[in-house]
Amino acid sequence: MIKLKNILTKILEVICVIMFAFITIVGTYQIVTRYVFNAPSTVSEELLTYSFTWLALLAAALVFAKREHMRMGFLADKFSGNALRWIYIFSELLVILFAALIMIYGGTSITKLTMTQVTASLGIPMSMIYVIVPICGIFVILFGVINIYELLRAKEVKPLSAKKETVISNKSAVVQKAIVKGDK
Template identity: 45%
Template structure:
């Protein structure tokens, strides 16, 4: 499980760096064509939108893998070790439920609905834009299961970044 996590971390970080680089290039091209050439690029704005949405969701999944997501710690820190472990497991289970219902199930539904709709500039199915939701839902669920496994295996709460 730890090997899968390390590979997934590496893959997600490379995807995020690649998407960010592509986003910078696309937006730079859009600005250049709009203000210098006075002929805005038709594809770069829409492709930048796709890159941004994908970057946000893959980045969120990566942050879950690093256990660096936002949380309110002062209540959790006041608890004894066993309660702290139980609270962390409850939080991970809550995230699993959210990811399964919203990202995975809802993402699959919206992807299927949007698969027949074509994007205006790129002429590809809009389903590609939404397909990142179920992918990231599965990744976040894996990270939550990994965190629960780590808590139970080590018999101590996770270290928070």
Template identity: 40%
Template structure:
């Protein structure tokens, strides 16, 4: 189990690095895009439809990919009041159950549903960008896959923590 955890930590660091850079790039591009939109709207009195639509889509991508990243860090919003009332072992079991619930949602809604929606919308072009809507919708299955990868890594760590507590007590 120890070797597996070492390998998953290295693998997770690589994924984290890629996702962090993607979120930084999206945020930087979004900042430039919104600044451009403000300048064209208020300085030149000629708003850009392309930058408005693209910034909206980029924000959706940022939220979905960033949400998957935060899930991987296990820093997502959680109501721990109930979990904290239990012993540490039961608390870990509650965490495992919570992660399973999120993983099922990510698999069914984000990955399967998002993939189907992306494929269905590949023929329809966005009117402003002239990009297939399926490309825009593909943020859902990408984020879903990221959540599922992080889920496996998180589960291994939680199972290891549970085993460590079982050995101690």
């Protein structure tokens, strides 16, 4: 399971980097055509909008896989051990439920509804734009299941908010105490 997660995160990382580079190139092209040649490109505007949407959803799935997404840890940080493990599992289950209902069911519904519609400038079916929602929903569910598997197998579960920032602030507090003791 962990090997699958690593492979999928690497694939998503590569896709996100390529999409970001693509957005940068198209954005630069749009700026040059608008301000240098005074002939704005309508195709690039639409392409940027839809590419950014795809990038945002793919990056959200990637960040969820790495468990680096924003979270409010004020409740979870008060627990430790098995209680913390079950809070995180419950959180993962809620995200899986959201992904199943909104991203997969809702995304599939909107994709089906827009099969006959085409974009204004590019002329591609709108369903090609919306199909990313259920695709990312599948990624989120898969990563959620893997995260639960990892939580169940872990010997110890620590709060996710206990990151480098906490360690750095603790070190500076120790240094501060040492300076105070040295002055006396």
